[in-house]
Amino acid sequence: MITSAQLKALIEALSATVAAHAAELTDLDSAIGDGDHGANMKRGFDAVAGEADAISAKPEAEALKAIGTKLVMTVGGASGPLYGTLFLTLGKELTVSPDDYPAALRRAVDAVAARGKSAYGQKTMLDVLYPVAEAVEANKSKAEIVAVAHDAVAATRDRKAIRGRASFLGDRSIGHIDPGARSSALLVEAVAGVL
Numbered sequence: 001m002i003t004s005a006q007l008k009a010l011i012e013a014l015s016a017t018v019a020a021h022a023a024e025l026t027d028l029d030s031a032i033g034d035g036d037h038g039a040n041m042k043r044g045f046d047a048v049a050g051e052a053d054a055i056s057a058k059p060e061a062e063a064l065k066a067i068g069t070k071l072v073m074t075v076g077g078a079s080g081p082l083y084g085t086l087f088l089t090l091g092k093e094l095t096v097s098p099d100d101y102p103a104a105l106r107r108a109v110d111a112v113a114a115r116g117k118s119a120y121g122q123k124t125m126l127d128v129l130y131p132v133a134e135a136v137e138a139n140k141s142k143a144e145i146v147a148v149a150h151d152a153v154a155a156t157r158d159r160k161a162i163r164g165r166a167s168f169l170g171d172r173s174i175g176h177i178d179p180g181a182r183s184s185a186l187l188v189e190a191v192a193g194v195l
């Protein structure tokens with residue numbers, strides 16, 4: 001069970017890393033998308049951080065649902081519903097099976113895939129989230145999980161986008177890192193730094 005203090009630290013770490021990398025996310029999204037990913041993510045995680053006290057006072061599962069709801073309302077674009085689904089499903093799953101984090105993460109990533117009608121290998125955030133879910137299931141260390149996430153981001157460079165706005169570019173999407181994959185890895189690293 002994640003404590004209230006850990007939840008608050010987690011929210012602060014997530015918003016801090018998104019803010020610190022907002023310009024980088026915007027640059028990545030400008031290359032193969034519409035250049036709004038940094039601003040969208042910052043707006044969403046700033047909004048979550050603005051309610052850090054109220055959210056972290058809730059039980060873990062309810063706090064995760066509250067983060068998901070806030071992200072859906074504030075991030076916008078394609079990422080809002082997807083990151084919202086990730087956190088909402090984590091909260092729902094932990095309500096049903098407290099403390100089964102690997103299963104909750106796996107189901108949450110599956111829910112993101114269903115929401116985005118996407119799959120692993122299509123140059124999206126799923127290219128990071130699935131390897132991370134597998135690493136968590138395999139009980140890898142935090143450092144290994146973070147390394148898996150960053151390697152997975154690098155692997156999106158050579159992929160052609162199949163889903164999302166970048167897919168309109170076809171082969172021209174090859175050679176660029178996916179911004180959603182990058183933001184997912186940043187969130188993974190922030191979580192690993194707190195828990």
Ligand SMILES: [Mg+2]
Binds near residue numbers: 029035036037077
């Ligand atoms: Mg965009």
